[in-house]
Amino acid sequence: MTLTTPSAKLNSYRAGPDDRGFFGLYGGRFVAETLMPLILDLERAYEAAKADPGFSAEIAFLNTHYAGRPSPLYHAERLTDHFRAQSKTGGGAKIYLKRDELNHTGSHKINNCIGQILLARRMGKTRIIAETGAGQHGVAVATVCAKYGMGCEIYMGATDIERQSPNVARMMLLGAKLNPVTSGAGTLKDAMNEALRDWVTNVHDTYYIIGTAAGPHPYPAMVRDFQSVIGRETREQMVALEGRIPDTLVACIGGGSNAIGLFHPFLDDKSVAIYGVEAGGHGIDIHNGHAASMTGGTPGVLHGNRTYLLQDADGQIEEGHSISAGLDYPGVGPEHSWLKDSGRVTYVPATDTEALDALKLCTRLEGIIPALEPSHALAYVTKLAPTLPCDNLLVMNLCGRGDKDLFTVAKALGIKI
Ligand SMILES: Cc1ncc(COP(=O)(O)O)c(C=O)c1O
Known part of the structure; x- marks a missing residue:
């Protein structure tokens, strides 16, 4: 993929990303061939959900009555x-x-998880994976998976498992399978590497709930919208x-x-x-x-x-x-x-x-x-x-x-x- 210059569409700080997922020179979707159809599928599903007032109404309901907003x-x-x-x-x-x-x-992580679990359900996915660092995103994912009865696997670095043990216990109590990651420094980057690897090998039934406004397009914009x-x-x-x-x-x-x-x-x-x-x-x-x-x-x-x-x-x-x-x-x-x-x-x-x-x-x-x-x-x-x-x-x-x-x-x- 070639890099783009800032798009003419970005005439407002709130207008990005452009059609290819770029904020000026940043963003895009640099992913393996096997993931590309999934990412495009996800983008289509998110665009359709955004246009459906029922989707925003469901998020608003859960924000109020489940998350406490x-x-x-x-x-x-x-x-x-x-x-x-x-x-x-x-x-x-x-x-x-x-x-x-x-x-x-x-934490704020639940805002994003509510939006993405509803999207995963609309897409007919049955298995959820996620990365976590502090464990707050892992707990939020395990929580929405428990609420909707979805299978849940969380990748977490070994260093983080040790320093965030209360959240490890919460995830396990909520029924998530915890996959410790020992590569690298055993922190968030390594957990995200493993989660992406899992996604590539389980493309059909699995939805990856990324916990921050990063990753390939449409994640940065989608997570931002939910937050x-x-x-x-x-x-x-x-x-x-x-x-x-x-x-x-x-x-x-x-x-x-x-x-x-x-x-x-x-x-x-x-x-x-x-x-x-x-x-x-x-x-x-x-x-x-x-x-x-x-x-x-x-x-x-x-x-x-x-x-x-x-x-x-x-x-x-x-x-x-x-x-x-x-x-x-x-x-x-x-x-x-x-x-x-x-x-x-x-x-x-x-x-x-x-x-x-x-x-x-x-x-x-x-x-x-x-x-x-x-x-x-x-x-x-x-x-x-x-x-x-x-x-x-x-x-x-x-x-x-x-x-x-x-x-x-x-x-x-x-x-x-
Ligand atoms: C409480 C809390 N704040 C902030 C962050 C950082 O994430 P972000 O920059 O995506 O908000 C985390 C990540 O785990 C977190 O748990």
Whole structure:
């Protein structure tokens, strides 16, 4: 496949991808011949579902009655006061947390799984496979499979199985078969490799629920569409609370699904400043010590799409590192790569230590224990908020709760449990 230049159709930040699945130079579908008919089938099925009001009505019903949406938009008063006390300019943004950690299963991942399981059923598939890193996507997939009585197999890296053990137990309880992956570093990239391999060999009955806004077209756009409920709700809730839309949005970036879900409905609102926070690990200058593919990577092809990657001069994928299993991915969804190059979104790293400090801060000031992933977003908010004026309305996506991370956090902080 040849690379395209930005399409004339992309005259709005919200118009992509183009007909071949490209966001400017990023995206596409770089897959094995055997997968191509399936991917085209999936695209047709998704286009038909999108045009069917019954499909959106079913999603809306499940979002409300099963997942518990809308999630609250919560004014974090003590965090706001804390940042104002730290401001050298007498400012300090007004902090709102979009509480997607309150969803059924504990994160934003359920938003995508509801959409994709309904699509799988429409396509007559009987077996579901998925990859997972932090286990939140695996739990969400196992949950919807239990609800609809579908066979479910989850690929998870051996390293992640160890550090996210509460989610491993939940998946097994829900009836999923867990396939440990020991290749590479035993993390998310390796799990996704194995899931793609499974899909190629079981093309007829199997549907692959990818958990982030990455992979071959149509996944990045489809996952984004299912996650955009976060941004649509935020818009409505902020207008109801403050009479206007937010000024600043901040979200963490693994593959990029919670972030694009919050950002997408605001991309054409020029007044809104948008920040994506990647995993800075031990530090962005440390080789193999972080997972900040946009801050520290270059464009290449992985998992069916062209995007920013951590890779060496020969194009070999490097092992990322993050204390957070959900951000420990050496790539990123292609729409983010395009938003980076176009300058619409600013991408910054936050280190493991900064994320741990932010987790402690949120826990002590708000009584909310965030997952390690959104703690990276909060780590950047601690730097940004004091520099903004008091009337700046800042929304951070609190996309997961911290239960799964208790062992990792306790170990890092020297707490004996
Ligand atoms: C709570 C939570 N937040 C964020 C992420 C990162 O994924 P994404 O960038 O697709 O939102 C994960 C991934 O597992 C997660 O569990």
